[in-house]
Amino acid sequence: MSQALSTCGLSSGYGPLQILWDIDFVAKSAETLVLLGSNGAGKTTFLKTLVGLIRPLSGEITCLEKRVETWSADRRIRMGISYMSELGVVPSLSIAENLALGGYFQPNAARKTQLNAMYDRFPDLAARKRTLAGSLSGGQRKMLGIAKALMSKPAILLLDEPSAGLSPLYVTQMIELLRGLKEESVTMIIAEQNTKFLELADRVSVMENGRLSFQGNVEDLTQDDTLRHAYFGIH
């Protein structure tokens, strides 16, 4: 499998505050990679740096065989990365407008086709096109966030805590939805605290204090005593 996205010596942060330190990371094409880490570990900063919302302090980012660390977010998104933030939607826009925003760079005809595909995939959204995203429940908002991120037909999908604020029922639905995307060979990097998402993972990375402390498969993770205790609560 070729590399979809990789970083080499990546450091990043907000202004003078450094959050990420010297990250070497690889996600292969069509791979689902779960990035585990507690609150404040640096997962969101990492995803934002990958998509271009935060300019790295140093290091390289290679995406689909192109060096992109100096590129703007819109340029990276146009080339095939899509990012769903923890919020996922623009609250004051309607469902239809949020989806249109997700396909902002597509030609009109392609956007309409993709919009219809999203409505077929998410019939709940189709029934409430004019509803403001801010008035949706947490679960509906996440579904809209995924649909919005898929509007640009991304090769690489970055998801920031897709289970945050969701009831167990919605978490199960979310996992099934992402399993469907995995079968469509979309490369996914899922930043999560919920270990249930490991059932989707081809590989796992663990982030602690802005550094990657583990990279491997799920079996390796469960054999590491410290990590097993930290993430599964078992000795």
Added chain:
Amino acid sequence: MVAYTILSGLLFGLYFSLMAIGLNLIFGVMRMVNLAHGDFIMLGAFAAFFAYTLWNMNPLVTMLVVFFLFIILGGALYYLVVPRLLRAHDPEMLSLILFFGLSQIIQALAVIAFGNNQRSIDYTALGSGTVYLFGQGFEESWVVVASVSLLAIILVSIYLYVTKLGVATRAVMSHREEAASAGISVHRVSAYAMGIGLALAAIAGVFSPFMIGSIDPTMGTDLTTTSFAIIIIGSLGNPIGTIVGGMIYGLSLMYMESYQPSWSSLVPYLLLFIILLLKPSGLLGRRMRNA
């Protein structure tokens, strides 16, 4: 008298909405208060004055020229100033100081260029007749300006709610980072908003000699205050709320001018005070559901 007051209040309300909508558009997108807003209105007013005096140009034609010139000026000003401001530690506070400084510079240059004297345009330049609305007679120029203002507001609404760039603009207004994460170039959208905001201010300026009276280089300060009051009344950051603010301001002003003219200059400050006490988010301000 009551019917005349209400109708003239609505005509002026449309004009005041036009005057303030650009300030709200810029604030909504950039979260910065353009304290030089009134000075761009003043520049539009002098453009109309000189175009009419030197070339006998109809103010409606001047409006079109000024609109496109100020879009370019606004876009250029954005790229010159705002990206640097955004890199600062406290961009909102710094922007207040910077735009106040810009206001002073524009006023000083305008005094040098145009002199301190008050100027006015022949009020018949937009028509000399009387237009009757519901049995009440109004100056033709008021009705023309109110109609143009209404058209401009409709076009701004179409831009914001129908066009692709407008939806992107509203996305930036609502959540800058979320818009950026959808691939919107926040700088490009903001530069358009700044250009359109200044252009709307300038075309309000073109019509100010017909609605406000004589013009001078220092008129901008009061107009910034009035515009700020209007957007606070409607809802800060919501351009459509400006229409509500403009109407309330227009009606209040005309009511005071009809019945208590010596108190009318207090209107913007009183309305600002009352709205900030009773509904700080403005009449159209709303919250999103959190669960």
